[in-house]
Amino acid sequence: MILPIPALIPRISAQPSQQYPLIAVLWEHAGYGGTKRAIFFDTSNLALENFDNKASAIGVYRGPDYDNWKNTHGGTEPTVSLCAAPNYGEADPILVLTAGACANLGIPYNFNDITSSVKFNARVFASTSPPCP
Numbered sequence: 001m002i003l004p005i006p007a008l009i010p011r012i013s014a015q016p017s018q019q020y021p022l023i024a025v026l027w028e029h030a031g032y033g034g035t036k037r038a039i040f041f042d043t044s045n046l047a048l049e050n051f052d053n054k055a056s057a058i059g060v061y062r063g064p065d066y067d068n069w070k071n072t073h074g075g076t077e078p079t080v081s082l083c084a085a086p087n088y089g090e091a092d093p094i095l096v097l098t099a100g101a102c103a104n105l106g107i108p109y110n111f112n113d114i115t116s117s118v119k120f121n122a123r124v125f126a127s128t129s130p131p132c133p
């Protein structure tokens with residue numbers, strides 16, 4: 001009898017060309033409390049992660065491809081966009097952040113409990129929000 005090889009290959013290996021210049025971690029409560037989700041790639045609907053309209057704090061960390069991505073994009077900082085609509089809808093508010101942390105998305109961004117999708121390095125969202133104080 002031949003035992004099947006367990007399916008231990010992580011989902012990200014299905015995208016060998018995917019780069020990870022940033023990794024975003026969302027927390028349920030301000031001050032980095034409650035449950036959290038690590039986001040590695042574009043996520044069109046946080047409801048599928050049971051995290052729709054929940055994010056109240058965020059950490060945006062340099063990923064393994066941070067330097068390479070920056071070098072191949074003229075030195076610009078990679079970004080992560082928090083979108084109030086699913087599927088990155090531009091009619092609703094969008095918060096564009098670079099690497100850093102924000103303990104309270106409500107102040108100053110007025111972005112508490114409204115994030116529904118997350119997109120990395122979206123050129124269409126040109127302007128970056130000011131740094132979190």
Ligand SMILES: [Ca+2]
Binds near residue numbers: 055
């Ligand atoms: Ca929350």
